[in-house]
Amino acid sequence: MILLIPGPTPIPNRVQTAMAGPLVYHRGPDFPALLTGIVEDVKRVFPTGHDVYLLSTSGTGAMEAAVVNTLSPGDSVIVARAGNFGLRWDKICEAYGIDVVIVEAEWGKAVDPDCVRAALVANPSARAVLATHSETSTGVLHDIEAIGKIVSGTDALLIVDGVSSVCAHPLPTDDWGVDVAVTASQKGLMVPPGFAIIAFGPKAGKASERSTLPKHYLDLSEYRQSLEEGRGPFTLPVTLLVGARAALDAIGEEGIDSIWERHARQASAARAATNALGLDLFAERPSNVLTSIGLPETIDGLEVMTRLREQHGVVVGGGLAHLRGRILRVSNLGYVVDEDLLAGIEAIETVLSDMGGDIEVGAGVTSARDVLKK
């Protein structure tokens, strides 16, 4: 099975092997070095100089932690969003009685940083701007650097969902003025799902002192205190941390710069293939996490996905919400080798042609291979 999905991503063998070893005891003497080593190495992949905490939650749990540790009931925030995952910020904020001002772009487009600036001017009491780095439902990359320049000139925090972007794109929190960034194990980090990571900077730390939203399991002050002793306040998923240790070793050997470059090269190849096949590149400002391919009206994306899986052993993402059946989301996130990406493109060509699409079989693979060779 070839997994070309934006998480859980394929897992390198050495990560699997590490996790199959004997269980580490989370109160035992070896645990603090494991945890603090992971925390230090994870900082390099954002990169971030902020405090970093590991939570036993999915990425959404860390997004909620970002909100409940910095805000108070009745606060207002600006959510900059352009897709399904951006919607999660509204939902979390609304669940906690936060007033949400929405700055929205059409799905497939990116939110214009100038619109964020205008929203901040119109809502000077906004406590935070919440944004999505790589919007995985559409394949769009937001310009967090530009948004950060705008937000850092105000009292508002910039809180960024980097769940799918970290390891595929740099997210230098300190340079870009990102106060809180979250990611999760099963994405660029190449570990199975089961823990999330939150980078929490000094401006966020100040905000946390006045935050009154209720929290216990997600209370980062507990994590800060426990981390000083090399532990989590609650039981952490040790097996997955052992996997993370192996994954971070692999990342260290390849080098995070090379990994960013690999994601850029592979995504560029997928985009070249899409163009060569005369298909629609759905994302206006495409992410290197995944390539969204708009399908011809006559072709049912769900049927394409079934054929890809059953006839070719290739798993790609489909469209979410109103895009269901309308796009394919072909991801090269994590541990994807060029050959798997090419096999995926070849399978897509074949299936679309079989289903009556006006497709020149081979054109996509040829274009992609040319890009990958560079």
Next chain:
Amino acid sequence: MILLIPGPTPIPNRVQTAMAGPLVYHRGPDFPALLTGIVEDVKRVFPTGHDVYLLSTSGTGAMEAAVVNTLSPGDSVIVARAGNFGLRWDKICEAYGIDVVIVEAEWGKAVDPDCVRAALVANPSARAVLATHSETSTGVLHDIEAIGKIVSGTDALLIVDGVSSVCAHPLPTDDWGVDVAVTASQKGLMVPPGFAIIAFGPKAGKASERSTLPKHYLDLSEYRQSLEEGRGPFTLPVTLLVGARAALDAIGEEGIDSIWERHARQASAARAATNALGLDLFAERPSNVLTSIGLPETIDGLEVMTRLREQHGVVVGGGLAHLRGRILRVSNLGYVVDEDLLAGIEAIETVLSDMGGDIEVGAGVTSARDVLKK
């Protein structure tokens, strides 16, 4: 290394092997059968006829879910506690603005159900009683059946921390009037840490309709809706679920009744050994999860634990909070074979004797073996 600790417990080989297999995609076609099969089989281990949800959190996350899904700010509750883990209920409730009435027993003793009755009479508006089945910091088992008889005659909910007890003791929620019960993967279930389980009954379901505490990640209505499609609302730790599938198969083969009996037999053997060595059985109403051994004043428990680990490869729990260094907590929870328990007892005898304890080396093992033979 012989792990005699109350979680993470030793993992059977078949569980390790299952987790080393290829990754299952949480949006793929095989996932719903995996998740719903686990949910159905987990119901048998409580046993419970209630709805059961899996959360990507530690046990504490599920405890918090029990609170935020049933209560509202300003509600009052009764916390029945007698140890470190019972304290967690206060902390969670207080973080959410719930008024807590505490019914406390000294560490090492169990809360008297009649005291819970008296607290309910004195606080007729209490919305819930929160209790701990097996209090792992002291080794005490609470009489949840008796507490349930009292609470079920009132409008209050009975919410039980079964994190360490499930699989070691029956916790028949429906028969005992338990409205919410929580447990976690790394305990009797014999899976590494990384997910929690919540059983949520009809009286709790009614309460959830009027609960106004804020929640998103822990909102069980989202879990209920997603489970109908065989999914979680957020990414679940699939690798650990594959492990859980194997563990539940093993539990099914041994039979949950036999597993309860095994825990009873092994804990009884550990207690017999403690008595034979002239040591103090710390728990007045002992759990079958672990045996708390009170040490002579002259012996430092931390040094005992270090020697056990370094000289004998045996890991046991130590005393928490004011019991630090004063007790050993020897657990037979999960996948512990008789030989490992005996080796642990033998190591304890040897270390205590080496440290100048008045110990008849061999007496503990002999008594334990006699009990195990029965």
